[in-house]
Amino acid sequence: MTDAAPRRGRGRPTRTQTEAGPATRDRILEAAREEFSERGYEKTSVRGIAKSAGVDSALVHHYFGTKEQVFEAAVEGAMAPAIGAPDTIDTIVEGPLGGVGERLTRFFLGVWENPTSRTPLLAIVRSAVNNDTAAAVFRRLVAAQLLRRIAARLDAPDAELRAELAAAQLVGVAMLRYVIKVEPLASVDLERVVAGVAPVVQGHLTNP
Structure with missing residues (x-):
């Protein structure tokens, strides 16, 4: 038996x-x-x-x-193209600080321009806008992957605040251009957007 x-x-x-x-x-x-x-x-x-x-x-x-943990794993997977490979982030963060605003702006908006990475990002942002738990997960991942590394290199007061203001600028542009699709921002050439936004991001990060 x-x-x-x-x-x-x-x-x-x-x-x-x-x-x-x-x-x-x-x-x-x-x-x-x-x-x-x-x-x-x-x-x-x-x-x-x-x-x-x-x-x-x-x-x-x-x-x-839990559902929150499932969401976090889904966000992390969806953000992988946005965060990029480690060497990509190294290039953005560790290059000369005088050009970090343009590098960061071009990289961030370039990810949104790519339909493959834009689709899951749209889903994540919409959930984050409407739910505090989802927003907390999104903030935690963005801060851990990118903002803290940039802030660590800034030789200036309020480094974390500076990095967050730069991120707010980029996320705001992404919301208006790709989510809400406000014209003419939604249709204007990407290079014009980068030219207008990068100096502002640079200012948040390095201006006195």
Whole structure:
């Protein structure tokens, strides 16, 4: 007589599910991004994400935990093109401070110009605008990945505030150009936008 298989605890994913590996995790993240994009943070549920991904909700909890943690993972994945490879960020942050405003502006708006990276970013920004929890996650990731590194290089008072003001300038332009689509800003050539915005960003970062 063979031993009976151990009973699975309530709410825990099966061994087969957890062994599905990275492909299943990626499928859940893709489903999460679609759900947050279509429904926003408040109306999205772990159960809905699981249904969209074709898995049990226990598996979503197994990989990510709470809905907030699922959202954070989805944001981080969506922001990966925006944050860029480590060497890209190094080039922006560690180059001469006299040109950091233009480098940062050109990089940030260039990401929004790319439809592949713009689509998930739009979903994230819309959720962040309408929900405090989503906004907190977005701020935390942006601060950790980019702003603190720039602030650490500024030889000036209120370095973190300066970096945040620069970010506010860039996010504001992105909102008007890509989300709200205010004319003529929405249609003007990117080079004109960079030419107008970069000196302001530079001023926030390095002016006395």
